[in-house]
Amino acid sequence: MSEFEPKIVGFFCNWCTFTAADLAGTSRLSYPHNIKIIRMMCSGMVDPKYVIKAFLNGADGVLIGGCWPGDCHYINGNLKARRRVAMLTEILKEYGIDEKRFWLRWIAASEGTMLREVVNDMTAKLKELGPSPLNREALGEKSEKAKMIG
Amino acid sequence: MANFTKLSFKKGELNQKLADLFKGMMEKGVVDALLAPMIQPKRGVMLTLVTDPSHLGALDPFAPVVPVNGARIASSITAKPSGRKTAMVLRSCEIRALVELCKLKQANLDDVLLIGMDCLGRYENLDFVKLRAEGQSSEAFLEKALAGNTESGGCDVSGACKICEFPVPDNVDLRLCAIGTGAEAVYLESLTPKGDKALEAAGLNTGETPAGREAAVQQLVKKRKEACDAALAQYRESTPSIDALEDRVANCINCYNCRVACPVCYCKECVFVTDTFRHNGDQYMGWADTFGTLKMPTDTIFYHLTRMSHMSLFCVGCGQCTSACPNSIDLMPMFRAAAQKTQGRFDYQAGRSHDEKQPLTVFENDELVEVTGQVK
Numbered sequence: 337m338s339e340f341e342p343k344i345v346g347f348f349c350n351w352c353t354f355t356a357a358d359l360a361g362t363s364r365l366s367y368p369h370n371i372k373i374i375r376m377m378c379s380g381m382v383d384p385k386y387v388i389k390a391f392l393n394g395a396d397g398v399l400i401g402g403c404w405p406g407d408c409h410y411i412n413g414n415l416k417a418r419r420r421v422a423m424l425t426e427i428l429k430e431y432g433i434d435e436k437r438f439w440l441r442w443i444a445a446s447e448g449t450m451l452r453e454v455v456n457d458m459t460a461k462l463k464e465l466g467p468s469p470l471n472r473e474a475l476g477e478k479s480e481k482a483k484m485i486g
Numbered sequence: 487m488a489n490f491t492k493l494s495f496k497k498g499e500l501n502q503k504l505a506d507l508f509k510g511m512m513e514k515g516v517v518d519a520l521l522a523p524m525i526q527p528k529r530g531v532m533l534t535l536v537t538d539p540s541h542l543g544a545l546d547p548f549a550p551v552v553p554v555n556g557a558r559i560a561s562s563i564t565a566k567p568s569g570r571k572t573a574m575v576l577r578s579c580e581i582r583a584l585v586e587l588c589k590l591k592q593a594n595l596d597d598v599l600l601i602g603m604d605c606l607g608r609y610e611n612l613d614f615v616k617l618r619a620e621g622q623s624s625e626a627f628l629e630k631a632l633a634g635n636t637e638s639g640g641c642d643v644s645g646a647c648k649i650c651e652f653p654v655p656d657n658v659d660l661r662l663c664a665i666g667t668g669a670e671a672v673y674l675e676s677l678t679p680k681g682d683k684a685l686e687a688a689g690l691n692t693g694e695t696p697a698g699r700e701a702a703v704q705q706l707v708k709k710r711k712e713a714c715d716a717a718l719a720q721y722r723e724s725t726p727s728i729d730a731l732e733d734r735v736a737n738c739i740n741c742y743n744c745r746v747a748c749p750v751c752y753c754k755e756c757v758f759v760t761d762t763f764r765h766n767g768d769q770y771m772g773w774a775d776t777f778g779t780l781k782m783p784t785d786t787i788f789y790h791l792t793r794m795s796h797m798s799l800f801c802v803g804c805g806q807c808t809s810a811c812p813n814s815i816d817l818m819p820m821f822r823a824a825a826q827k828t829q830g831r832f833d834y835q836a837g838r839s840h841d842e843k844q845p846l847t848v849f850e851n852d853e854l855v856e857v858t859g860q861v862k
């Protein structure tokens with residue numbers, strides 16, 4: 337059996353973490369392909385719905401990347417994001433979605449190396465945790481039991 | 487300093503006594519209008535806006551029914567204020583929701599004399615109508631309920647009421663007290679300068695404090711808290727996963743009645759009825775292709791989790807969601823369980839105080855460091 341490859345959805349702020357991912361690319365710092373990146377204008381624009389939908393569709397992890405406190409281009413979108421993440425974590429935990437699957441990290445535009453470390457680290461931790469209880473494909477339920485969660 | 491007025495009544499005349507009280511308040515110009523539960527001409531008891539005191543004969547505040555959470559009604563009357571002084575007689579769950587709506591600028595208490603009443607629970611609407619038809623009076627209910635028995639004719643008060651740890655309303659000008667006040671008497675307690683002024687203008691003297699009240703309230707709150715802890719523990723045990731949640735809401739038809747009935751579902755237009763969720767045919771086909779089948783309507787779990795993320799910070803546990811569901815899904819514990827966690831995370835309690843900011847409307851630079859675990 338091949339090793340479990342976690343699927344991570346990344347919501348990255350255009351001004352920092354997304355740029356860091358770009359920098360990592362141009363600097364040839366390779367990081368796992370497990371992450372699918374969605375570019376946002378600010379971490380403060382990540383609606384809890386996006387995160388819920390990602391998990392319901394079987395993501396093993398969600399990573400939100402934003403500017404460091406004080407550096408948000410919209411002044412405080414990242415601090416609002418932090419409150420929302422805390423709130424949503426409480427709801428997800430109630431239904432068995434471990435908080436180790438839902439990360440918020442500050443990664444500045446220049447921090448390509450840190451971007452790589454965070455994605456590596458998250459991928460490794462998710463491998464340890466195993467598939468999300470909602471990743472019905474990885475859990476081998478595709479044939480009869482799998483339905484779109486809805 | 488407690489500030490109580492005793493209202494003694496003869497058996498069978500509680501409503502008359504209260505009608506006289508409010509009639510006096512209106513005639514003396516303490517208020518211009520009254521919003522209170524009244525017996526309806528056909529059947530049932532509903533909140534009714536009264537501007538002519540001669541109609542107060544139908545008043546029935548202690549009727550054990552809450553067809554609509556009154557915070558919604560108070561919001562319709564005050565969001566765009568009339569400028570007329572209005573007394574509103576509401577229960578704790580209604581008042582706590584109203585406090586949250588005020589913070590959202592969807593209600594305004596400037597012209598309102600808020601009168602909270604002790605609550606021993608409400609029956610489901612149709613149960614109440616049935617019990618009334620069989621002759622149950624509010625007084626008879628009060629008497630039995632105060633002795634600890636709310637069961638009647640095969641019906642009982644709602645599950646939400648049995649685990650409500652707020653039988654006594656806070657954040658009110660006046661409080662209509664029935665718990666621990668002895669037989670054939672209720673008390674009116676003033677808690678604010680506005681309340682004092684109202685009592686004075688109505689010519690009511692304060693005096694006697696009901697001796698047994700504090701102990702009786704404490705005992706009831708303790709009992710309810712224990713019941714609440716047990717109910718939420720049982721809910722969590724039975725619904726620990728999304729899989730179990732799917733099972734719980736398996737009969738949901740996405741009618742969204744639960745959020746229409748919810749007093750703190752505050753969005754003017756729910757995203758689930760916008761174009762965002764009116765997908766194209768090929769979108770549905772695509773999802774069906776992925777798994778071979780697609781349950782319609784879609785997005786049921788998505789809806790319930792999103793609703794939790796929007797309003798669990800304000801959930802007051804009134805149980806109107808459960809009462810509204812045409813498919814008998816018991817939503818109240820679902821939302822109360824989420825609320826306990828989200829409100830707990832921010833040390834917030836829905837309806838506790840007008841001065842506490844709603845958690846997602848404020849933030850600090852140095853807080854919640856554990857979320858990212860990063861320090862510069």
Ligand code: SF4
Nearest residue numbers: 748801802804805807
């Ligand atoms: S979610 Fe249910 S219990 Fe909570 S405030 Fe709304 S209607 Fe009341």
Ligand code: SF4
Nearest residue numbers: 738739741742744811
């Ligand atoms: S009221 Fe019941 S059926 Fe309607 S959306 Fe809510 S849970 Fe589903």
Ligand code: FES
Nearest residue numbers: 349378403408409
């Ligand atoms: S602009 Fe990057 S987090 Fe707000």
